Amino acid sequence: MAGPVGLAPEDELMRALYHEHAGALFAYVLRLVGGDRYLAEDVVQETLLRAWKNASRLDPAARSLRPWLVTVARRIVIDSHRSRQARPPEAPPAALEQLPAQDELERSLRLMTISDAMHDLSAAHRQALVETYFRGRTVSEAAEELGLPPGTVRSRVFYALRALRNALEERGVTTP
Known part of the structure; x- marks a missing residue:
């Protein structure tokens, strides 16, 4: 712009x-x-x-x-x-x-x-991480809270963590 x-x-x-x-x-x-x-x-x-x-x-x-x-x-x-x-x-x-x-x-x-x-994460991935990692809910609890099957929450968490790792690496944060 x-x-x-x-x-x-x-x-x-x-x-x-x-x-x-x-x-x-x-x-x-x-x-x-x-x-x-x-x-x-x-x-x-x-x-x-x-x-x-x-x-x-x-x-x-x-x-x-x-x-x-x-x-x-x-x-x-x-x-x-x-x-x-x-x-x-x-x-x-x-x-x-x-x-x-x-x-x-x-x-x-x-x-x-x-x-x-x-x-940088999609809203769905961000929600899954917030519910599991930041609010400390189990996958089952997060699934119930989000109204999703547990497998969907597990999958979103997996892909969200991968996307978050990439976003952090773009910012110069490296993992051991």
Whole structure:
């Protein structure tokens, strides 16, 4: 879809990135910085600026740039924290005490990527996975809930997992 007349491709990319990712990115960064809205806004702005500066290097065939954006934002937060540690503090570091541990950051990124990949599945496959994996129902319980034969649910789960694995691999997630 072409943007407004006269906009460079990088400007169109920025508009698309902002429209699609700024809200989720702001919410993620806001948690990282302990609720400091001004700092979160600065980090999101810097993240999108870096995306704009690297527009020629970004993969236009990628399903989503959100994992890249989240990684850049996380690194900006970490770099900011490190630079404040290298000089006398400007303000009390109470907000930094709430910075999630590395495991929680990785878990958040993983969940965002899985959620994004789930949107690639058909509605029927997504329903089967939600009922069995996320709601913890057995195949029989899921079949009853969905009004389908158990064999159909089993088949949908099988094909949904295969499609989800492919969608995750497209996003750079590899399995051992």
